[in-house]
Amino acid sequence: MRYPVRTTAIGALTLAFTGPVLADDHWPAPVDALVEQGLTIHGEFEAPAGMTGYGASHSAGEVAIYLLPGGEHAIVGTLVDAEGNNLSEPELDKHVRAAQFAEVWQDLEASHWIADGAPDAERIVYTFTDPNCPYCRQFWQEARPWIEAGKVQLRHIMIGVLASDSPAKAAALLGADDPAAALNAHSGDGEEVAAGPQSREIEEQVYANNQLFDSLGFMATPTTLFRDGDRVDRIEGVPGPERLEEAMGGPRP
Template sequence: MTLPPLKRLLQGALLSTAVIAASVQAEDRPQAIQKLEERGVEVVESFEAPGGMTGYVGEMQGRSLAFYLTPDGDHVIIGTLMDKEGNNLSKARIDELLTGPKFEKAWSDIQDSHWVREGSEDADTVIYTFTDPNCPYCNRFHKQAQPWVEAGKVQLRHIMVGILKEDSLTKAATILGSENPEEAMHEHQASFAQGGIEVDRERVSAAHLEVKANNKLMQELGLQATPSTLYRGEDGKITMVQGLPNPQALERMMGPRP
């Protein structure tokens, strides 16, 4: 469709304004920060940090990071900033300014992904977790969650991915393409030490595209390990736990142990 000349002119003006604004914003940053950008760091937001420093959050190759400009404006410190009580100030800022908004924006895509339900449909807490059938930590997380699942307090939604081994995708598709995916998931987890569920080519054919779509979603979210677990906390904010949750994280996401 050809746009009217005036509309083309307006769109071109808006695009030019956006490009100029982005260029000016980048040029306004201290040279030490610009050098990071030249190395591939995408600066997302800045904030006031302790000790007179200016903090920044950004991404590089899909990974979130925090970095701090010293008061002289000539040096950048990359890494974790802790306070005297041992609190991780960097993670709090990354969650607030970067990962939280990113997962909030993608929440509908996470809900609409291809998952296997485990637990009661009426559970008060719904948790999404990216699960690879060859992941030993996913198997351990499944076992950890059973007291909450069996008590009807938590519903786990396993977003099946295939990334770890050559047969991960076919196993994930076998589970996802089963007539009763929840039963297939339990069968797989119960026999995990013996290799898990037997691949069924008919089921793989029915669900392999869904697993590939889940793989793509995981990549787009910048998640690099399984299990990667997301849930909406009591404060309404989305929290992500990457890897096997420790006992404290487990109770934060699922509530007191039944």
């Protein structure tokens, strides 16, 4: 069973990155040594104190490399200024994560979801929803002010991971004559959806959603994703008040 995390916030998704890679067979020796150890270089940038920075990734995430003047030594890690500002994160966002974020958002758009809210809402939020998840129902309720004000469209990517009948219930919601009304009755009115047989196409949609959920490394339901500028942020479990406003794009209407 997957246990929801009440409030988990990260600024970046830690995912396998398959975006553009800098093509260069002539890295400075320290950078080349790191490439030989398994790092992939995605971008080069100017750094303070005469250093050259490189945005890199490996199997566990992203990292910044700083080549010292002279080109004989490199430092791997986070660069901060006199005020303690992290100078590495913006460069990693730009050179490593930008394509990653765009790819993730495209995958969410292409998934199989039920729209909750106005089609012309100014903000789109995706959430992975299991029909047997009480926290998903709680999140549905807490999002009502933004949904009813027409400010947010919440797109429920229906998955089946919590119980043996979760996939069938998710398929029943996706395959309903009016999926939005069926989800509203299930989440808002407490009308438990019946796990009836569905077409092979609908069953495959649930399977594809489950695969996406797993491929992104998620564990809790709901897991909610939204844009924060050029970034894609996520919340696992039911968000607290501040994080809820972040996800919804502003204060409660």
